[in-house]
């Protein structure tokens with residue numbers, strides 16, 4: 001589904017990623033972990049089309065997307081929910097969802113929003129409410145629902161648990177599994193909540209200083225406190 005091949009990129013003259021290769025198969029949930037500043041968000045920005053790629057290639061469904069714009073990627077089934085950028089505070093829940101479907105026809109958008117309300121009943125109840133007045137967990141659901149509006153085949157999520165109360169974490173991670181199973185959406189998720197992400201992932205990559213430091217099955221990490229600590233140093 002997604003093949004990242006020897007990816008190198010950065011900001012201005014500063015190189016951040018060095019020879020990063022990853023594979024996400026159809027239907028998989030893949031987790032990316034690693035310390036702050038390692039380059040995790042940079043990987044998602046490069047894949048989504050926000051950031052220019054210096055070297056290497058990115059294949060989505062077998063085709064190179066390294067020159068694609070963000071809109072071209074959304075049209076081909078790849079959407080991105082960036083770190084910290086949750087919802088448009090001043091807009092209603094419904095307007096937030098509409099924005100997720102700016103590339104869809106009116107009818108498609110209507111169908112997709114109905115589907116979102118089925119998946120997230122709480123958003124239906126609050127559809128006319130200003131998004132800034134939702135709780136943190138509800139905003140998170142809205143951001144997730146908005147990213148799903150274009151009906152993606154692959155969803156990129158950057159730290160979806162950021163700022164969520166511990167009692168909401170399980171709900172959010174269960175929702176990912178639910179969406180993955182129900183709609184067959186593959187997911188590439190950057191996440192600091194290591195214990196949560198290794199429970200729902202088919203594969204884990206750890207990024208350290210812009211390189212892949214570990215690639216493997218979550219079971220290779222569960223219970224290995226020392227190994228995990230090493231990946232975060």
Ligand SMILES: Nc1ncnc2c1ncn2[C@@H]1O[C@H](COP(=O)(O)OP(=O)(O)OP(=O)(O)O)[C@@H](O)[C@H]1O
Nearest residue numbers: 011014016034035036037038039040041042043083
């Ligand atoms: N817009 C930018 N301009 C210049 N440098 C940047 C920019 N964004 C990130 N960087 C730098 O690139 C490196 C990797 O940043 P990135 O955001 O990918 O890290 P991260 O692994 O997502 O970290 P965190 O866990 O804190 O979100 C850091 O050194 C950071 O300072």
Ligand SMILES: [Mg+2]
Nearest residue numbers: 040041042083
């Ligand atoms: Mg980040």
